[in-house]
Amino acid sequence: MPAFNDYEHVYKPLPLGRTTLRNRIIFSPMVCDYADSIGQPTQGYIDFIEEQARTGVALVNVGATPVNWDTAPDYPAELDVTQDNKINGLVLLADAAHRHGSKISIELVHAGRGVHPELIKSKWALAPSNFPISGQYPYIKEMDQHDIEEIIACYVDCAKRLKRAQFDGVLVHAAHGNLLGQFLSPLTNHRSDCYGGSLENRSRFPLMILKAVREAVGDDFFLDMRISGDEMVEGGMKIDEVIEFIKMAQEYIDMVNISAGLIVDWRAQFFTMPPYYQPHCLNVSLSRAVKECPDVTIPVTVVGCIANIDEAEEIIGSGAADACYMARALLADPEMLKKSYRGEPESVRPCLRCYSCADGGGNHISCAVNPQLGRGHRYWEIRLALKRKKVVVIGGGPAGMMAAQTAVKRGHEVVLFEQNESLGGTLNDINKLPFKYDLLNYTEWVVGQTLACGADIRLGVEATPEVVMRENPDAIIVATGAEPVQASIPGINRENVIPVRDVDSGRVKVSGEVVVCGGGSSGCETALALAMGGCKVTIVEKGDNDSFAHGMxxxxxxxxxxxxxxxxxTCLGEHVVLSVDDEGVHVGDSQWQEQVLKADFVVDALGLKPTPSEQYVELIPEVHVIGDCGRIGNIYRANQSAFDCAMEL
Structure with missing residues (x-):
């Protein structure tokens, strides 16, 4: 096969059952909370499926969808695929994917003991075994034969309905501690009958489901299966047993997807949905073990922090997998596949892996770096403004850069003032932390994109009102960011008290015993970086233990x-900083009992406040205040507020 630019493997078709995937990139299932209260897809859901298909992926997977609405739900706003009167809406989803040449599947799941306690209609959670779990339910019912047969029938019923609704296949979710995984795992399956004990017995129920679904839908409807290659907890499934199960399951399935971890155990959640503290491509060793087993004959795919097409090419080319599941990276830049195919991978917007897109709890799909995502046709294209304006942007941080880029794309004449000699603002400090390499990549990308966007960028220039008005602007966008809160604490200005941004950036080196004042996300991440570097660290936070890193x-x-x-x-909650002196940091609890924390260095992470913008707001009628100088937030809010502002100019 000829190479496509630098990619010999990614763009090569993949046979799957009786169909063929057009390339080796598959959109991993994501819960988007776009279904209505009775489980029908809203227009937002249809648009999101179409957004995924427009990326050029071979296959779109609809996120976790329960096979039974009485005992199986695990997220709000999931689709209902259990009733025939929902077929019309499902057809619209299939059509949205097929319109752009993608196949479409749906992740069928029964959450078992991991069901959402506020969503299930029954008074118990079904599970292979009844033993305590976090006290969420009145009790857990150990499934009997009737329950087992009923759940098998549910999978069959839903798969047949999806075939009628013009889906191309289904993804059976046997990973992450959902019901099938609970039967497979010795951690959660304590049964003594034919469904427990040996791997053969623990595999019986999942295999019965796969066999029944295959017989019901025939061989012109593909069956995919997701499984945790390692549950990442003591006593859980490990890769050797997983491979043995796949060898049994491949009689019924066309492909297997290798993930890791457990949703139902907090110790392993970070492997099911890995945030930016985890390395890229973290499950590749597991998929490689499956792929290298000579007795596994079906395609093997892998998921988990695959950040770009170069990484996917390396994985497939090295023989670790036949295809790659990706999601967040494609949300950050839906043009990733097309840009890489054209030989422009450097123009791809990097993903932060921050999980703004999938925080759950009723939040619609969104992205910290791509404010166009999940907002329907209105924002798919940035259209020219009806009237061209002269726009002055004050500040070159995240919000200012997004505002400038978007305004230029809309045809406006843009001048951006930044008082420092470089763009990026706060990003240039916080991206130096050892686990923030995704943010470092994004900073380099967004600065380069802004410098090349066509705006008149004026670095090292303070935007006084006089300087701004000399431009005769039609609109002013104030994006001057935030500044540290000046706390009234005796000793807070001592030489060994260092602002958190100076620590993060490396401008000031700290060592030894360190007290971090403030347990917000910034203080906690700085504390982690210092501890990783060998410091003995204590965080002091006035709120309770739930306040640490609040808002993430x-x-x-x-x-x-x-x-x-x-x-x-050490996380010291419900304590306030009273003073700093030669002894250390004096703190007091709610009973006003005082103690002294020894400190070679003290980090001031006591928070931020918006920079004053009053000097600009009355210069002309159209002045917009965005980002942190409007309201303290994060990169998501900075980009969103800037984009929205520029789209309404």
Whole structure:
């Protein structure tokens, strides 16, 4: 086969059952919360499926979809594929994918003991074995033969319905501690009957489901299966047993997807949905083990922090997998496949792996670096403004750069003032942390894109009102960011008290015993980096233990807290900083009991406040304040507010 630019493998078709995938990139299933209250797809859902297909992927997988609405749901706003009166809406999803040449599948799941307690209609959670789990349910029912047969029938019923709805196949979810995985795993299956004990017995129920579905849908409807190659907890499934199960399952399935971890165990959640603290391509060793087994004859795919087409090419070319599941990277830049095919991989917008896209809890799909995502046809294309304006942007941080780029694309004349000698703002400091290499890549990309976007970029220029008005602007966008809060704490200005951004950037080196004042996300991540570098670190936070890293996405915060613990960072909640002196940091609890924390260095992470913008707001009628100088937020909010502002100019 000839190479496509530098990619010999990614763009090569892949036979799958009786069909063929046009390339080796598959959109990994994501829960998008776009179904309505009765499980029908809204227009937003249809648009999101079409957005995925427009990327050029070979196959779109609809995210976790329960096979039974009484006992199986695990997320709000999931699709209902259990009733014939929902077929019309499902056909619209299939049509949205097929319109752009993609195949479409759906991830069928029964959450078992991991069901959402507020969503299930029954009074119990079904599971292979009844033993305590976090006290969420009145009780867990150990499944009897009737339950087993009923759930098998549910899978069959849903698969047949999806075939009628013009889907091309289904992805059976046997990973992450869902019901099928619970039967497979010795960690959660304690049965003594024919469904427990040996691997052969633990495999019986999942194999019964796969066999029944295959017989029901025939061989012109593909069956894919997702499984955790390693559950990443003591007593869980490991790769040797997983391979043995795949060898049994391949009689019924056309492809297997290798993931890792457990959703139902906080110790392993960080492998099912890996945040930026995890390495790229973290499950490749597992898929390679499956692929290298001579008795596994079906295509093997892999998922987990595959960030770009170069990584996918390396994985497939090295023989570690036949195809790659990707999601977040394609959300960050839907043109990734096309840009890479054209030989322009450097123009691909990097993903931060921050999980703004999949935080759950009823949030519609969105992206910290791609504000066009999940907002329907209105924002698929950035259209020219009806009237061209002269726009002055003040500040070259994340918000200012997004505003400038978007305004230029809309045809406006843009002048951007940045008082420093480089663009990037706060990004240039926080991207130096050892686990922020994704942010470093993004900073380099977004600065380069801004410099090349066509705006008049004026570095090292302070945008005083006089300087701004000399441009005779039609609109002013203020994006001057935030500044540290000046806390009224005795000793806070001592030489050994270092602002958090100076620590993050490496401008000031700290060592020894360190007290971080402030347990927000910034303080916690700085504390982690210092502990990883050998410091003995204590974080002081006035809120309770739930306040540490408050505001981060669920999975990312969970892993951060776990990393703080494993790196022996002391998190001292419900304490306030009273003073800093030669003894150390004086702190007090709610009972006003005081203690002194020894400190060679103290890090000031006590928060930010918007920079003043009053000097600009009355210069002309059209002045917009965006990003942190409007309201303290994060990169997601900075980019979103900037994009929205520029789209309305």
């Amino acid at each position: 996405t669920h999975i990312t915060r969970g892993m951060l807290i776990a990393l703080l613990e494993s790196n022996k960072v």
